[in-house]
Amino acid sequence: MPEGDTIHKLARVLGPALAGAPLESVATRARRGAVLVEHGAMTVRRVSARGKHLLIALEDAAGRAWRLRTHLGMYGTWHQYAPGAAWHKPDHQAWAVLRLADRVLVCFHPRELAWQLLSEGRADPERLDARVGPDLLDATVELDEVVQRIRTNCDPARPILDVLLDQSLAAGIGNIYKSEVLFLQGRYPLTPVGAITDRDLLDIYCDSARLLRRNLKPGPRITRARAETDEYLHVYGRGGQACRTCGTPVERALLGEHLRATYWCPSCQPGNLDRPRDHQ
Template sequence: MPEGDTVWNTARVLDRLVGKTLTGAEFRVPRLAAADIIGWNVVGSASRGKHLLTRFTDTAGAPWTLHSHLRMDGTWRVFGPRERWSGRPAHLIRVVLRTDDCVAVGYHLHELDLVRTPHEDRLVGHLGPDLLGADWDPAEAVRRLSERPDRAIADALLDQRNLAGIGNLYKAETLFLRGLNPWTTVDGVADLPAVVALAHRLLAANRGRWNQATTGSLRRGEQHWVFERAGAPCRRCGTTIRRAAEGDHNRITYWCPQCQPGAVPEGTVSRPTLARD
């Protein structure tokens, strides 16, 4: 699942459309196949946690929003008007938006909706404070996290209803840097505001670049403390980094048993596999 900074960066890619009029538009999904938005003006591109909101005004001036979610495999790319579309197979294209000088192509997008802008909250109103948004409120994030004190902190951080934007990468790196076992319950975290503040700093530090780093180094293989480093030695103590998959295995946790001591729940799949670095 893309992290909040990746989605924020994608919104910046779509900024190339802002201030322009759509000369062509195509939806390759049944529910929007008949939508006609040619002639609409693109007035904004924003992220909300892991959701993308592309905003328009129609020919009568009414505000509309195209909502999309990247999930694991979605992406938006913007090309020149005569540039060859590359990077993904054509059968994955879900949306094409054209202006006089560029074309935005959305591949394998999910949860596509076209709604009146005042109704955006029907799609994203359930989300907690956005770590990279104007609505960021650390006290509210802490309050929401604290509502379920018996929940594992790793699971709570991934719940977008608590705070929007954290994925497996920032979950793992934040917990390592705070020395917290991923299965520590929320009420067992000594300084929950510090966890929230650190997550915010890590995402904000990577906003505007695609090469995400939490160690201070952008060199390949040096960017992360534990994320995707299962089987490799901890950069602090040398202990082998572990990897656990829970539920549908999309929720992956990486941690150092020495730096983040604590029990691993029975039934959790834990593998000391070789690091991808």
């Protein structure tokens, strides 16, 4: 899945290009295998990000408000083309096509796409508020409230790595930041969240928000304080290599509810693992 900073950077790129722009046409596909449905000319009112969701607010000729929401997942991408240029992916993978006079924006193969009429009294027709927790990149986010949200909604036995990836608790952390933040905090990935104090849990989310904000600027994703070229991360993607802090080989295993690749240093993040380790 993408990290939250990826979607916020995408919104920052698309926002200036689209906000206030007249679209000659908008077309969306409701699901895999469905046909592209044309919605006519629209005007873009706003482009924003919420966690891992890109939100494009539009208005049709009748003044009705619409919203295009995409969640890219592991394989989704947005492309920009000149009018008439060949696309780099097959047409059937295009789930949204926005045509302007001077360019065409195409969303290929998202994990989710929703096209919604925002009628009066239904500002949140998809109930995103119930699905997506506080955005860690929101300047007004209250991290103390995130901690309380976790205490209220999580089984104390739930491993911290699953808590971090649960977007209904706090939005923005993906698989890379999960491993990197737990390393920075010296926390074993399978530690039950109930065994972590409120103060330490707050520190984990403070670090997460700090790293997400740091990586909003252009360039590679960096989590190290001082990163040499091509050595930007502490543990992610470094299974079997020496820990940059202590020299112990970094461990890799598929862990958690969704068996996501997880990296950690067994010396800097001590704990027990009752399944085979994978150094690939």
